[in-house]
Amino acid sequence: MMAAAITIAPMRHWHLRDVHSIDAKVYPRPWSLALWRQEIAMLDTRHYIVAEDDGAVVGHAGIMYVMNEGHVTTVAVDPLWQGRRIATRLMSALCHHARTRKTSALTLEVRVSNERAISLYRRFGFAPAGVRKNYYAEINEDALVMWAHDIDQPAFVARLRGIDDDIDAVDQTAGEQ
Secondary structure, eight states: OOGGGEEEEEOOGGGHHHHHHHHHHHOSSOOOHHHHHHHHHOTTTEEEEEEEETTEEEEEEEEEEETTEEEEEEEEEOGGGTTSSHHHHHHHHHHHHHHHTTOOEEEEEEETTOHHHHHHHHHTTOEEEEEEEEEEGGGTEEEEEEEEEOTTSHHHHHHHHHHHHHHHHHHHHHHHO
8 A cells, every 4th residue: 555656636526425434434423415415416515535545435525615715624644544645735735725725824624632733734834823622522532723824825835845855865765666
């Protein structure tokens, strides 16, 4: 299971059962298939992607746009595939898409105990901006609200290029093995 074989593609209706299956493994209360169908149909304000390995969905992510801001709605990777930079690839793809939409800032919520995700988001320039108490009521946990501002500026472009270069270097190393 090499991460170098991972491709990122737009989420389509035929991906939804696999997407829902991943959600059931990683979230205490996954979105329903009906909600997923609604989300991917809102092409003007939503963008959802999947990470695939030889056609098998191993992760997904999405963003919702409101004016010139984006809200990352979900990032999930199948537990068997975690630790292979798939979430990094998904976040990079979302950030690139947001930049094509002339988005100036991104926001998200993450469980305060999810240190791996918080570290990933910090790498993309997200910084804590507040806490939403008991946001994840089903598990009685607060959400850390994070923002990445000025994603339309050269400093963010350089950050994103550095992340993409790291991904490419890992891909080249995996291909040599």
